[in-house]
């Protein structure tokens with residue numbers, strides 16, 4: 001299979017590429033991966049160092065909003081896994097334009113090129129944030145999108161475009177919606193790596209509002225496994241939820257991170273709440289479990305310990321990025 005992966009130098013995309021190219025069984029025999037990435041502040045070329053000498057790997061430095069380049073790069077591929085996005089909610093509140101450009105316009109250009117080049121499968125990687133906030137219960141795939149932040153609205157727009165390209169042009173599209181990811185190589189602006197790297201440097205951590213907002217966490221390796229299942233056996237035109245099942249308030253998560261870094265509550269600075277801050281996210285993943293055999297495999301406590309250790313051992317990776325955050 002010749003696979004085009006957009007945003008493959010980011011947190012989740014690089015995990016997907018590293019894990020795909022490290023599997024040596026027959027399922028990935030002969031696989032070729034092209035990464036297309038603009039290397040924005042969040043894209044780190046070194047995230048792909050472990051696969052740089054793999055014979056099936058090619059890197060293209062470029063923008064998904066560059067129609068000519070996208071058309072050239074798309075040629076010769078069998079499938080696309082589309083991760084590239086502006087992904088940080090706080091940045092979208094400060095300025096929505098790059099979110100609309102990359103997440104909506106960039107996705108539309110990729111979808112157009114995929115139709116032209118008769119791509120066999122287009123996996124569009126999306127988020128639970130498109131649904132807004134849910135006080136009780138969990139979202140199923142048929143719930144309406146009601147996004148609150150510009151980030152979530154831009155992702156919802158791209159999801160709807162992807163599904164429309166399936167209905168209108170017959171493009172074989174699968175949309176995955178995932179809960180909050182954690183794990184190694186996450187840019188130190190997101191909650192877990194920001195808090196861990198601050199605490200490792202004895203700096204205070206900023207906790208929004210009351211800290212009672214609830215997020216569902218999934219290890220990045222489980223998310224990537226779910227995407228691979230969707231790529232191989234998802235049904236065209238369908239949405240699949242890929243959650244982790246561990247729901248925590250931000251305050252509970254902060255307590256766990258303080259414990260893991262031998263820090264105390266004095267290190268927490270409560271800051272004014274994020275504008276439009278969703279109270280709770282929760283995904284029902286029965287459809288992915290029943291149709292794809294998806295089940296998260298990493299226990300949260302173990303995954304979090306391993307993640308904290310990774311940041312402790314890989315200062316050389318995150319120190320240069322802090323200035324960009």
Ligand code: NAD
Pocket residue numbers: 006007008009010011012013036037038039040041042043044062063064065082083084085086087088102106125126127128155177178179180181182187
């Ligand atoms: P990230 O910010 O770490 O990485 C994004 C990557 O996309 C970077 O390598 C960046 O250089 C690249 N990129 C950005 N704009 C581009 C453009 N115009 N052209 C080409 N490349 C561009 O993001 P992430 O956390 O790895 O998220 C990947 C995808 O997963 C996103 O679509 C995001 O919406 C989705 N998602 C993320 C989470 C999460 O918890 N991080 C949860 C659910 C879904």
